Amino acid sequence: xxxxxxxxxxxxxxxxxxxxxxxxxxxxxxxxxxxxxxxxxxxxxxxxxxxxxxxxxxxxxxxxxxxxxxxxxxxxxxxxxxxxxxxxxxxxxxxxxxxxxxxxxxxxxxxxxxxxxxxxxxxxxxxxxxxxxxxxxxxxxxxxxxxxxxxxxxxxxxxxxxxxxxxxxxxxxxxxxxxxxxxxxxxxxxxxxxxxxxxxxxxxxxxxxxxxxxxxxxxxxxxxxxxxxxxxxxxxxxxxxxxxxxxxxxxxxxxxxxxxxxxxxxxxxxxxxxxxxxxxxxxxxxxxxxxxxxxxxxxxx
Amino acid sequence: xxxxxxxxxxxxxxxxxxxxxxxxxxxxxxxxxxxxxxxxxxxxxxxxxxxxxxxxxxxxxxxxxxxxxxxxxxxxxxxxxxxxxxxxxxxxxxxxxxxxxxxxxxxxxxxxxxxxxxxxxxxxxxxxxxxxxxxxxxxxxxxxxxxxxxxxxxxxxxxxxxxxxxxxxxxxxxxxxxxxxxxxxxxxxxxxxxxxxxxxxxxxxxxxxxxxxxxxxxxxxxxxxxxxxxxxxxxxxxxxxxxxxxxxxxxxxxxxxxxxxxxxxxxxxxxxxxxxxxxxxxxxxxxxxxxxxxxxxxxxx
DNA sequence: GACTGGCCATTAGGTTTCCTTACAAGGATA
DNA sequence: TATCCTTGTAAGGAAACCTAATGGCCAGTC
Numbered sequence: 001x002x003x004x005x006x007x008x009x010x011x012x013x014x015x016x017x018x019x020x021x022x023x024x025x026x027x028x029x030x031x032x033x034x035x036x037x038x039x040x041x042x043x044x045x046x047x048x049x050x051x052x053x054x055x056x057x058x059x060x061x062x063x064x065x066x067x068x069x070x071x072x073x074x075x076x077x078x079x080x081x082x083x084x085x086x087x088x089x090x091x092x093x094x095x096x097x098x099x100x101x102x103x104x105x106x107x108x109x110x111x112x113x114x115x116x117x118x119x120x121x122x123x124x125x126x127x128x129x130x131x132x133x134x135x136x137x138x139x140x141x142x143x144x145x146x147x148x149x150x151x152x153x154x155x156x157x158x159x160x161x162x163x164x165x166x167x168x169x170x171x172x173x174x175x176x177x178x179x180x181x182x183x184x185x186x187x188x189x190x191x192x193x194x195x196x197x198x199x200x201x202x203x204x205x206x207x208x209x210x211x212x213x214x215x216x217x218x219x220x221x222x223x224x225x226x227x228x229x230x231x232x233x234x235x236x237x238x239x240x241x242x243x244x245x246x247x248x249x250x251x252x253x254x255x256x257x258x259x260x261x262x263x264x265x266x267x268x269x270x271x272x273x274x275x276x277x278x279x280x281x282x283x284x285x286x287x288x289x290x291x292x293x294x295x296x297x298x299x300x301x
Numbered sequence: 302x303x304x305x306x307x308x309x310x311x312x313x314x315x316x317x318x319x320x321x322x323x324x325x326x327x328x329x330x331x332x333x334x335x336x337x338x339x340x341x342x343x344x345x346x347x348x349x350x351x352x353x354x355x356x357x358x359x360x361x362x363x364x365x366x367x368x369x370x371x372x373x374x375x376x377x378x379x380x381x382x383x384x385x386x387x388x389x390x391x392x393x394x395x396x397x398x399x400x401x402x403x404x405x406x407x408x409x410x411x412x413x414x415x416x417x418x419x420x421x422x423x424x425x426x427x428x429x430x431x432x433x434x435x436x437x438x439x440x441x442x443x444x445x446x447x448x449x450x451x452x453x454x455x456x457x458x459x460x461x462x463x464x465x466x467x468x469x470x471x472x473x474x475x476x477x478x479x480x481x482x483x484x485x486x487x488x489x490x491x492x493x494x495x496x497x498x499x500x501x502x503x504x505x506x507x508x509x510x511x512x513x514x515x516x517x518x519x520x521x522x523x524x525x526x527x528x529x530x531x532x533x534x535x536x537x538x539x540x541x542x543x544x545x546x547x548x549x550x551x552x553x554x555x556x557x558x559x560x561x562x563x564x565x566x567x568x569x570x571x572x573x574x575x576x577x578x579x580x581x582x583x584x585x586x587x588x589x590x591x592x593x594x595x596x597x598x599x600x601x602x
Numbered sequence: 603g604a605c606t607g608g609c610c611a612t613t614a615g616g617t618t619t620c621c622t623t624a625c626a627a628g629g630a631t632a
Numbered sequence: 633t634a635t636c637c638t639t640g641t642a643a644g645g646a647a648a649c650c651t652a653a654t655g656g657c658c659a660g661t662c
Contacts, residue, residue, distance in 0.1 A: 004312075006619085008619090008620075010383075031621065034622070035622075038640090058638085059638090071383030082370070083306060083348075085372060088365075276372075309649075332650065334610070334611095335612080335613095340649085357609095360609090360610080
C-alpha cells in the first residue's frame with residue numbers, strides 16, 4: 001500500500017534537513033521549535049531510524065536522512081507546482097526571478113515592460129542578489145546565472161554569450177588625450193571591474209602589447225558590472241565592459257567603443273530553474289519570453 | 302513563501318482525482334467518504350477554485366484539477382520514494398513487479414531464485430495479471446510489458462525481442478505422422494495462441510505456402526502463451542510459441558522445433574517503471590538484475 | 603412507479619493530532 | 633561565569649480531522 005508517514009512530519013523533516021536547524025525550520029513553517037522537535041521524534045519512531053545526528057556542535061543528517069532529503073524536496077516542490085497550477089486563473093500569478101544586480105539593472109529591468117505588456121496577468125518579482133541563489137532554500141522560481149554551465153539538478157538553457165569590450169563616454173577622447181589606439185589608454189583613467197568573468201585591464205593591455213608597468217591597476221574599482229558601466233557613462237574613464245550589459249548604452253550613444261573588438265569569454269548567461277517548476281504557466285511564459293529576448297529572431301542592423 | 306494547502310487535503314485530492322470517486326478514495330485512505338468530501342471542500346475553498354464537477358452521473362475533474370493531478374501524483378510518489386529510502390536498512394525491503402501470467406511462469410519465476418540468492422534482503426511480490434497495470438492506481442514498482450515500446454511518463458528499457466517458432470513435444474512426430482516440413486502440419490493438431498503478438502497458424506501456414514483451407518483454425522485455443530506451451534509439452538499438438546517463453550522447455554528437451562526458423566515480431570519485452578521509483582535500491586537491484594538476465598553478458602553455446 | 607443500492611453532500615459531535623507554553627539541559631561566546 | 637542559542641520534554645489547549653447519521657439524487661430492478 002501507499003503508506004506514508006504523517007505528512008506534516010515529512011514537511012517538518014524537509015525543512016529541518018534543508019536548514020539543518022530545527023529553529024530555522026520552525027521559523028519557516030511558522031511554528032515553535034518544540035513542534036519541529038516533536039514531529040521529528042514522531043517521524044523517527046514511525047520509521048524506526050534516526051534521521052539526524054544531534055551533535056553538540058549542531059545538527060547533521062544521518063545517512064538515511066541525507067539520502068531521502070532530496071526526494072522529499074522534490075516531492076514537495078511538485079506538490080507546490082500542482083497547487084499553483086490549481087490556483088492559476090484565480091487572480092494574478094507571480095514569478096520570482098533571481099539575477100545578479102548588474103544583469104537586473106542593465107539587461108532585465110529595461111526589458112520587463114515588454115514582458116508585462118505581453119503578460120499583464122503575471123507579476124515579476126526580481127530578486128537581485130550577488131550570491132548565487134540556492135533553489136533548495138530560497139523561494140525562487142527561475143534564475144539567470146553567469147558562468148560556464150553545468151548546473152546540476154536544474155533545467156538550464158544558454159541565453160547568450162558574453163564578451164568584453166572597452167567603452168567610454170563619447171566626450172572622453174579629446175585632442176589632447178585621444179583614444180585611437182591601446183597605447184592612448186595610459187593617459188586615461190581606467191575603470192576596473194572585479195566581478196566574475198571580466199579580464200583585468202592588466203591582462204587586456206598586455207594582450208594588446210601595451211607596456212603598462214605600474215599603470216594597469218590604477219583607477220576606480222567596482223564589484224558590480226553595472227557600476228562600472230555607469231561610471232563610464234558618467235565620463236569617469238575607460239572601462240572593460242561586458243558587452244551584453246553595455247549594449248543598451250552603446251546603442252543610445254551614451255557610450256562608444258574607442259577602438260578594438262569584442263573579446264569573447266568562456267562565460268555565458270544561463271537560464272536555470274528546477275524541473276518541478278517547468279510546468280507552471282507563468283514560468284513557461286517567462287522563460288520563453290526571456291529566450292526570445294536573448295536570441296532575437298530578427299537581429300536588427 | 303512555500304505556501305501549501307493542508308497536506309492531508311492534497312492527499313485526499315490525489316486519491317479522489319485518481320479514482321474519480323470519493324468512496325474509493327476513502328477506501329484507499331481508510332477513512333469514510335464524508336471525510337474526503339470535507340477535505341475537498343476545504344481544499345476548494347482554500348484555493349478558491351472548484352476541483353471537481355459533481356455531475357449527477359459521477360465525478361469529473363475541472364480543468365484546474367485535471368492539470369494539477371499529475372503533479373500531485375508525482376509529488377506523493379517522490380515522498381513515498383523518500384520514505385522508503387529512509388526505511389531501507391531497517392528490515393527487509395520489498396518490490397512489487399507486475400508481469401503477464403505467461404511471462405511470470407515461463408520466464409521470470411524460474412529465474413527468481415537467482416535474484417533471491419543475490420539479494421536475500423529483497424522480497425519480490427510478483428503481481429501477475431492479464432491487464433496492463435496502471436502505475437497511477439496500482440501499488441506496483443516495476444512492470445514488464447510486452448509491446449512495441451513508447452510508454453509515456455515511464456522509464457522504459459528494452460529487455461529482449463520476441464520471435465515465434467513452431468514447437469511440439471519430442472514424441473509427437475512418428476513414422477506415420479512425420480513432421481519434416483510445413484505440409485505435415487495438416488495431419489497434426491494445431492494449438493492456437495490468442496494472446497497479443499502471436500501470428501495465427503493461418504497466417505503462418507499461408508506464409509509457408511501451405512494450402513490450409515478449413516484446417517488452420519482447428520484445434521485447442523488458449524489466451525495465455527504459457528498454456529499454449531504447456532499443451533505442447535503435454536503432447537497435445539504443435540504450437541506457434543513465443544521463443545523467449547519456450548526456450549527453457551526447448552533447452553530441457555521437453556519441446557523440439559520440428560522445422561523452420563524463428564520468425565521475428567515487432568513486439569518486445571520492456572521493463573518499465575515510474576521515474577520516481579528509480580532511486581530505490583531494491584528497484585535498482587531488480588532492474589539491473591533483470592537486464593543482465595535478459596542480455597546475458599556471455600551467451601552460452 | 604415504488605424499491606433498492608450506490609454515490610456524494612452536509613451536519614454535529616467526538617477523537618486525535620498538532621501546537622504552544624514553560625522549563626530543562628547542553629554548548630558557544632564573551 | 634553569565635548570556636544566548638540550541639534541542640528535548642511534559643502538559644494543556646486549540647485545531648484539524650474523522651465518524652456517524654441523515655438526506656438527496658440517480659440508475660437499476662422488480
